[in-house]
Amino acid sequence: MDRRGFVTTGMAAGLAGVTGAGSALAPLLSPRNGLGRGRTSVNDAIRLSSNENPLGLSPAAREAVIESLVNANRYPFSFSGPLYEALTEHLGVKRENVTLGAGSTEILRMAVHAWSGPAVPLVVAEPTFEDVLDYQSPLSYDLIKVPLTPDHAHDLARMRQTVHDMGNRPSVIYLCNPNNPTGTLTPSAEVDAWIEDAPETVMFLVDEAYYEYADHPDYWSAIRWIEDKPNVIVARTFSKIYGMAGLRLGYAVAHPSAIRRLDDFVCQNNPNIPANAAATASLKDAGLIERSVAVNAESKEIVHTTLDELGLEYLPSETNFIMHRVNGELSTYRDRMAERGLLVGRDFPPMMDWNRLSFGTPAEMDQWASAIKDFRGKGWI
Numbered sequence: 001m002d003r004r005g006f007v008t009t010g011m012a013a014g015l016a017g018v019t020g021a022g023s024a025l026a027p028l029l030s031p032r033n034g035l036g037r038g039r040t041s042v043n044d045a046i047r048l049s050s051n052e053n054p055l056g057l058s059p060a061a062r063e064a065v066i067e068s069l070v071n072a073n074r075y076p077f078s079f080s081g082p083l084y085e086a087l088t089e090h091l092g093v094k095r096e097n098v099t100l101g102a103g104s105t106e107i108l109r110m111a112v113h114a115w116s117g118p119a120v121p122l123v124v125a126e127p128t129f130e131d132v133l134d135y136q137s138p139l140s141y142d143l144i145k146v147p148l149t150p151d152h153a154h155d156l157a158r159m160r161q162t163v164h165d166m167g168n169r170p171s172v173i174y175l176c177n178p179n180n181p182t183g184t185l186t187p188s189a190e191v192d193a194w195i196e197d198a199p200e201t202v203m204f205l206v207d208e209a210y211y212e213y214a215d216h217p218d219y220w221s222a223i224r225w226i227e228d229k230p231n232v233i234v235a236r237t238f239s240k241i242y243g244m245a246g247l248r249l250g251y252a253v254a255h256p257s258a259i260r261r262l263d264d265f266v267c268q269n270n271p272n273i274p275a276n277a278a279a280t281a282s283l284k285d286a287g288l289i290e291r292s293v294a295v296n297a298e299s300k301e302i303v304h305t306t307l308d309e310l311g312l313e314y315l316p317s318e319t320n321f322i323m324h325r326v327n328g329e330l331s332t333y334r335d336r337m338a339e340r341g342l343l344v345g346r347d348f349p350p351m352m353d354w355n356r357l358s359f360g361t362p363a364e365m366d367q368w369a370s371a372i373k374d375f376r377g378k379g380w381i
């Protein structure tokens with residue numbers, strides 16, 4: 001394929017839901033994910049399980065990645081300038097309010113390490129995104145899980161009470177908003193009320209990985225606090241709306257003192273040169289966010305219609321995935337979908353009769369819809 005073809009086919013490949021077969025990922029995924037008959041790798045399957053962006057990199061970002069490779073023999077530290085410039089302009093913040101990581105997961109890890117200490121309470125929702133739980137496990141935190149409310153929001157009242165009962169001593173609060181795996185919002189006014197009242201010993205780590213997908217009057221970013229509150233860190237990512245999960249780029253937005261503390265824990269020479277280039281180009285690609293949001297909305301509509309038709313309950317999603325009920329054994333449902341070449345969800349205890357379905361392209365969601373309707377016909381769901 002010529003260079004132009006390579007640059008421009010990514011989007012089309014993503015739209016068709018097709019990636020090349022015979023990938024090096026095959027051994028990683030085929031047995032454990034139960035990929036079925038004749039399907040030998042994850043690249044043969046339709047991936048509706050990792051909340052990825054099915055559109056792939058924008059053509060502008062692909063072009064920038066290729067251009068950037070001329071510097072692949074160089075260390076990246078002197079190549080981040082344009083990205084910082086574009087990002088701070090996009091966010092309306094200063095350079096000292098931002099730091100970069102290899103995905104927002106690195107930001108989460110940096111924060112978990114930076115504010116750890118013997119028996120420091122780490123208060124999280126249950127269920128929520130697991131990386132923070134993984135990162136704290138070798139440390140000496142006092143992990144406190146607070147179940148979501150019946151509306152699947154963070155139970156801020158209970159979280160607050162827990163911290164208060166411990167004398168407001170240094171603690172870390174992880175708020176994933178919108179929450180993964182439920183896709184639901186915690187009203188920002190309630191988050192604000194706690195941040196406003198809390199002493200600065202209470203550190204808020206607000207994960208906004210799906211911020212750009214959310215469209216609800218009760219939701220806004222916690223970035224508004226970073227001027228005044230050194231105890232608020234917002235983690236964001238290029239993996240989702242910008243379709244860059246494979247390139248690994250995330251960032252933190254916070255008060256300069258919190259950024260300096262985070263930077264003590266950064267892995268040197270992040271981000272890599274292609275990730276830098278792709279992110280800078282993506283930020284300048286007017287319409288990229290709107291395209292991702294529009295395709296996501298169309299796919300969500302297909303899923304809503306299908307689940308309504310089947311009478312399967314689902315949670316309101318403000319993200320690029322949705323939690324829906326499954327009748328019968330969850331793992332059997334997933335195995336049957338995998339047999340049809342569709343990777344859907346994984347376990348999110350305690351929600352063991354719900355499946356988290358990521359939105360692919362509308363064409364991919366049509367295939368999912370046809371499979372699940374078929375299952376209904378067979379009495380499986």
Ligand SMILES: Cc1ncc(COP(=O)(O)O)c(C=O)c1O
Nearest residue numbers: 103104105129180209237239250
């Ligand atoms: C809520 C949340 N935070 C953070 C991440 C990590 O994303 P990344 O490291 O790709 O930026 C994810 C990935 O799925 C996520 O769902």
